[in-house]
Amino acid sequence: MSDDALLYDVDADTGVATLTLNRPRQKNALDASIRVALREAIYAIRQDRSVRALVLCGAGEDFCSGGDLRGMNVQSAEEGRNRIDDLHGWVGMLLDLDRPVIAAVDGVAYGAGFSLALTADFVLATPRARFCMPFMKIGLVPDCGAFYTLPRIVGMARAKDLVFTAREVGADEAQRLGAVFEIVAPDALRARAMQIAASLASASPVAFGLAKRALNQSLSVDLRSMLEMESAAQGIAFSTAFHREAVQRFKDKQAPLFQWPAA
CATH class of the missing domain: 3.90.226.10 (2-enoyl-CoA Hydratase; Chain A, domain 1)
Structure with missing residues (x-):
């Protein structure tokens, strides 16, 4: 040390x-x-x-x-x-x-x-x-x-x-x-x-960050605001290269980019 x-x-x-x-x-x-x-x-x-x-x-x-x-x-x-x-x-x-x-x-x-x-x-x-x-x-x-x-x-x-x-x-x-x-x-x-x-x-950095920030706000924000946040976040996540590659891997029966549990 x-x-x-x-x-x-x-x-x-x-x-x-x-x-x-x-x-x-x-x-x-x-x-x-x-x-x-x-x-x-x-x-x-x-x-x-x-x-x-x-x-x-x-x-x-x-x-x-x-x-x-x-x-x-x-x-x-x-x-x-x-x-x-x-x-x-x-x-x-x-x-x-x-x-x-x-x-x-x-x-x-x-x-x-x-x-x-x-x-x-x-x-x-x-x-x-x-x-x-x-x-x-x-x-x-x-x-x-x-x-x-x-x-x-x-x-x-x-x-x-x-x-x-x-x-x-x-x-x-x-x-x-x-x-x-x-x-x-x-x-x-x-x-x-x-x-x-x-x-x-190894998870999508965009999806993880969006999900974490939404969860952090979920107990102090009203339903309508959370639904709007969810829609906006999902729109961003859909546009990422990570999502497109993950879907293609699923179609090709390849190992996923992100795997849990950590073992």
């Missing part, structure tokens, strides 16, 4: 990028250096169309323990608001990224670490993964987009449970709640995340 707080790597063969939080001694807590690096990296990924999918992970045996409490010397409401508002630029970009995002969670995913995992389309977790929204324990509220993502993923009642009680949940319960897609052995976690990311990266 290098000394950089955030490691960025791209597999040229698959187009899968990896962002690794790299402060293992601090359980990958989000200090100022990681927050700045995340903003720069996610902006770069958003602009780079050669990146077809993204994997988020943590160095060592933990994903992310949340914000670094040693750096939280906030003295006013304005300072506190600005601190969190600075996060929202890259959190919003990550949630809206029109490519697959996979979070590979080992060990703790606490606070903003849990919120970061929830920005992913799929969360993989090891049996020893632990998730928690501990904000009530220190008199704070969830951040990094959790007020948006958590109730959409687990439902309002469960979101209130996790936020108000600040209790920890293991990988099995997180999977039952819908926050975890798959539980994977620790030594296979990174490889499985890359495998799923590579599989999704």
Whole structure:
């Protein structure tokens, strides 16, 4: 591992990028250096169309323990608001990224670490993964987009449970709640995340991006607007070379361009 707080790597063969939080001694807590690096990296990924999918992970045996409490010397409401508002630029970009995002969670995913995992389309977790929204324990509220993502993923009642009680949940319960897609052995976690990311990266980038953005809006938009969005998106998807080749392959009884499951 290098000394950089955030490691960025791209597999040229698959187009899968990896962002690794790299402060293992601090359980990958989000200090100022990681927050700045995340903003720069996610902006770069958003602009780079050669990146077809993204994997988020943590160095060592933990994903992310949340914000670094040693750096939280906030003295006013304005300072506190600005601190969190600075996060929202890259959190919003990550949630809206029109490519697959996979979070590979080992060990703790606490606070903003849990919120970061929830920005992913799929969360993989090891049996020893632990998730928690501990904000009530220190008199704070969830951040990094959790007020948006958590109730959409687990439902309002469960979101209130996790936020108000600040209790920890293991990988099995997180999977039952819908926050975890798959539980994977620790030594296979990174490889499985890359495998799923590579599989999704082989899908039509246009169709995937349109579908993801439509789904992200579906719970806050009326029926007529969603139907219009669906019509427009399908029109664009029909016009792509990917669609035409996929149909021709079907007619010729050839292997499809996109295949799932990733195995």
